[in-house]
Amino acid sequence: MDGTGQVRLPEGRFDGYEKSSRPPEDAVLTRVGPGTPCGEYWRRFWFPVAMTREVMDVPLRIRILGEDLILFRDGSGRHGLLQLHCSHRNTSLEFGLIEERGISCCYHGWHYDIDGTILATPGDADSGVKDRVRHGAYPVIEYKGLIFAYLGPPAEMPRFPVFxxxxxxxxxxxxxxxxxxxxxxxxxxxxxxxxxxxxxxxxxxxxxxxxxxxxxxxxxxxxxxxxxxxxxxxxxxxxxxxxxxxxxxxxxxxxxxxxxxxxxxxxxxxxxxxxxxxxxxxxxxxxxxxxxxxxxxxxxxxxxxxxxxxxxxxxxxxxxxxxxxxxxxxxxxxxxxxxxxxxxxxxxxxxxxxxxxxxxxxxxxxxxxxxxxxxxxxxxxxxxxxxxxxxxxxxxxxxxxxxxxxxxxxxxxxxxxxxxxxxxxxxxxxxxxxxxxxxxxxxxxxxxxxxxxxxxx
Ligand code: FES
Ligand SMILES: [Fe+2]
Missing domain, CATH: 3.90.380.10 (Naphthalene 1,2-dioxygenase Alpha Subunit; Chain A, domain 1)
Known part of the structure; x- marks a missing residue:
């Protein structure tokens, strides 16, 4: 203020208004969900998804490339990486019971092996559904305290790279x-x-x-x-x-x-x-x-x-x-x-x-x-x-x-x-x-x- 009631306006060129709307991000390089180009690219590599020490006596729920999964170690010491929702009626397998071989769902007991094979559907022993349906599963490797996964097409799985x-x-x-x-x-x-x-x-x-x-x-x-x-x-x-x-x-x-x-x-x-x-x-x-x-x-x-x-x-x-x-x-x-x-x-x-x-x-x-x-x-x-x-x-x-x-x-x-x-x-x-x-x-x-x-x- 200069005593006359006039407020001095700041001098300079101010471009905020010109730039107030932000352009969109580069979707090709940044979007990684299932079916996106970059997500598909990522699914051509082995990479770690968790630390071994995070895998306890209950399943570990994780989200990788926009996909919800569970990681667990079964009673015989094998690691499994399965899609989260049960193939019967979608209950989350994070509440599943870890078995000597694989894991079973808490809701009706469907029993899964680590490769997604359905071993048993105990409430429906005769329909053959277990032979018709497979659950989504991915291969994993435990190496030096990290769990690595490959989420891509099996035919294109590379060697596990060891440097x-x-x-x-x-x-x-x-x-x-x-x-x-x-x-x-x-x-x-x-x-x-x-x-x-x-x-x-x-x-x-x-x-x-x-x-x-x-x-x-x-x-x-x-x-x-x-x-x-x-x-x-x-x-x-x-x-x-x-x-x-x-x-x-x-x-x-x-x-x-x-x-x-x-x-x-x-x-x-x-x-x-x-x-x-x-x-x-x-x-x-x-x-x-x-x-x-x-x-x-x-x-x-x-x-x-x-x-x-x-x-x-x-x-x-x-x-x-x-x-x-x-x-x-x-x-x-x-x-x-x-x-x-x-x-x-x-x-x-x-x-x-x-x-x-x-x-x-x-x-x-x-x-x-x-x-x-x-x-x-x-x-x-x-x-x-x-x-x-x-x-x-x-x-x-x-x-x-x-x-x-x-x-x-x-x-x-x-x-x-x-x-x-x-x-x-x-x-x-x-x-x-x-x-x-x-x-x-x-x-x-x-x-x-x-x-x-x-x-x-
Ligand atoms: S919802 Fe998993 S067994 Fe029924
Ligand atoms: Fe840095």
């Missing part, structure tokens, strides 16, 4: 799962968006992980048919720190040690966690994962006792902290769920460092199209060999070179580290790891652009 990162020696893998109240894709995209580590996790508020994470990384992407890798490379004094992350489509990501600082020489240290982002439905998903403990934890930061249902030992993943605390110190949960129930791609403005997000969407779209055309989706080699995971950290003693732009040096070092890790493919462990570590140790000498005094050392 060397699932089988590392002297590593304790502790399962965890965290519900996320938003679409699966924006959660899966987080590991394809490495630039967020420099801002969300260090520059903006608290240091969430390593003290050097605020140093902007140079990012490179390595696009493949069935997986994608990225390198994040930083210059820290006389060291170059190269992180590799890996995402196997559609949503299985592996990252290195969470509290790595990149200041001490090291070669091919392995995994912090392997995680999947699994859709419950269009607006709910879960992160389901293994945290890795052991020698990897050089700084002694891990807390395995905190890892489990709705809980993990690094901050900001569950949304459990009070709202105002989360406003003052937001983390991954806030950044991902904060995009809305289903993030609208049409209102984004992607920039160069979002290339990984764009690549992930492109590959998923291509996979969806392949399924639509009746073709197979790109998959890892199906020969049964252990698959090589590239996720790692390497820190090399390579000084700044006079006359050479340091970004160029970092880019060449990132590529050389990636190529070295990839060159270990086809070797079995432990030879692969030894070969990669020895080769990486040679890199500072091998790189042609190093100063003569370093190369001669």
């Amino acid at each position: 060397d990162s699932f089988e590392l020696p002297d590593v304790e893998m502790v399962p965890y799962s965290i519900a996320m109240p938003c679409n699966w894709l924006q959660v899966a995209e987080n590991t394809m968006d490495p630039m967020h580590a420099a801002f969300l996790h260090s520059r903006e508020r608290d240091m969430h992980f390593g003290s050097t994470w605020g140093e902007l990384p140079l990012i490179e992407w390595y696009d493949g048919d069935w997986k994608m890798n990225l390198t994040m490379t930083r210059r820290l004094g006389d060291m170059i720190w190269v992180t590799i992350q890996e995402t196997v489509y559609p949503a299985n990501s592996t990252v290195g040690y969470l509290w790595e600082e990149g200041t001490e020489e090291k070669y091919f240290t392995r995994v912090g966690f392997n995680k999947w982002t699994v859709p419950h439905d269009d607006t709910n998903c879960m992160v389901i994962a293994w945290r890795h403990f052991g020698d990897i934890d050089a700084r002694g930061m891990g807390r395995p006792e905190l890892v489990g249902k709705q809980s993990v030992d690094f901050p900001g993943q569950t949304g459990a902290e009070p709202y105002h605390e989360r406003q003052r110190n937001p983390n991954d949960f806030e950044a991902q769920v904060g995009q809305g129930p289903i993030s609208v791609h049409a209102t984004e403005n992607l920039v160069a460092h979002d290339q990984g997000v764009a690549l992930l969407r492109r590959h998923i779209r291509e996979g969806i199209e392949a399924v639509r055309r009746g073709e197979g989706v790109p998959r890892p080699p199906q020969d049964g060999s252990l698959l090589s995971c590239y996720a790692q950290n390497t820190v090399l003693p390579i000084t700044v070179r006079k006359g050479l732009h340091d970004d160029r040096l970092l880019r060449d070092v990132a590529r050389a580290v990636f190529d070295t890790v990839a060159s270990g493919d086809g070797r079995t462990e432990p030879e692969r790891t030894e070969y990669i570590r020895n080769s990486l140790k040679q890199l500072p000498r091998d790189l042609r652009f190093l100063p003569a005094d370093t190369a001669a050392e």
Whole structure:
């Protein structure tokens, strides 16, 4: 007010009204219910649906790809994944009685085997209905504390993919799962968006992980048919720190040690966690994962006792902290769920460092199209060999070179580290790891652009 009763209007251009109606979300990439293109695509992969420890003496009701299911372990120790509603008169099998073999419905006792065979209809022994009807069931595999399921056409079931990162020696893998109240894709995209580590996790508020994470990384992407890798490379004094992350489509990501600082020489240290982002439905998903403990934890930061249902030992993943605390110190949960129930791609403005997000969407779209055309989706080699995971950290003693732009040096070092890790493919462990570590140790000498005094050392 200026004393005359006139209120000064704010100056500037305000575009809120122009943008007040939001365009629709990308339904093809985000809708996952039965019969949707993306749901069909998802149903071509094995992925985890629960932790073994969640399967108790009563059935576990779960929702996966918009379908309601029960997961149980019968009296003979076999796991079953059945559609929720009884094939007789639709009562929920979450109230069923677990039998030595399979499960029976509470209402009239129809008895189901784990593959959906109806073993008995005790109130109707003679009609033959049990031989005419089959109940919807899916195959499951219990592996290292997680229950994996395949929800697709039996004829297209792939091999269960086992990566060397699932089988590392002297590593304790502790399962965890965290519900996320938003679409699966924006959660899966987080590991394809490495630039967020420099801002969300260090520059903006608290240091969430390593003290050097605020140093902007140079990012490179390595696009493949069935997986994608990225390198994040930083210059820290006389060291170059190269992180590799890996995402196997559609949503299985592996990252290195969470509290790595990149200041001490090291070669091919392995995994912090392997995680999947699994859709419950269009607006709910879960992160389901293994945290890795052991020698990897050089700084002694891990807390395995905190890892489990709705809980993990690094901050900001569950949304459990009070709202105002989360406003003052937001983390991954806030950044991902904060995009809305289903993030609208049409209102984004992607920039160069979002290339990984764009690549992930492109590959998923291509996979969806392949399924639509009746073709197979790109998959890892199906020969049964252990698959090589590239996720790692390497820190090399390579000084700044006079006359050479340091970004160029970092880019060449990132590529050389990636190529070295990839060159270990086809070797079995432990030879692969030894070969990669020895080769990486040679890199500072091998790189042609190093100063003569370093190369001669
Ligand atoms: S409704 Fe399940 S047995 Fe009748
Ligand atoms: Fe993060």
